[in-house]
Amino acid sequence: MATFKTIKGEVTFDITVGGYTLINFQKLLLFLLADKTEQEIQDAYQKIMNKEFDEDWIEHYAFVAYMIQYLERTAVEKGLATEEELKEPPTKE
Secondary structure, three states, X not given: OOOOOOOOOOOOOOOOOOHHHHHHHHHHHHHHHOOOOHHHHHHXXXXXXXXXXXXXXXXXXXXXXXXXXXXXXXXXXXXXXOOOOOOOOOOOO
């Protein structure tokens, strides 16, 4: 029988992430939504607000968007955020 590692659902712990973690989550979100129309994204947002995860991609969208918001908020609170004009999707140089 195969096994896998998991984390107990009721526990929390701190992790250290670098600046590119946010960029990678943003790129992942763009990838998840790449084949979706603006209407599909708006409909999914409403479903997320109502906790209606009737399609896998909507649940993934909700999780990745939450992680992006959490990382952005934490970076701002710690004085680690900057704001830049976006000319094209961010890439690791």
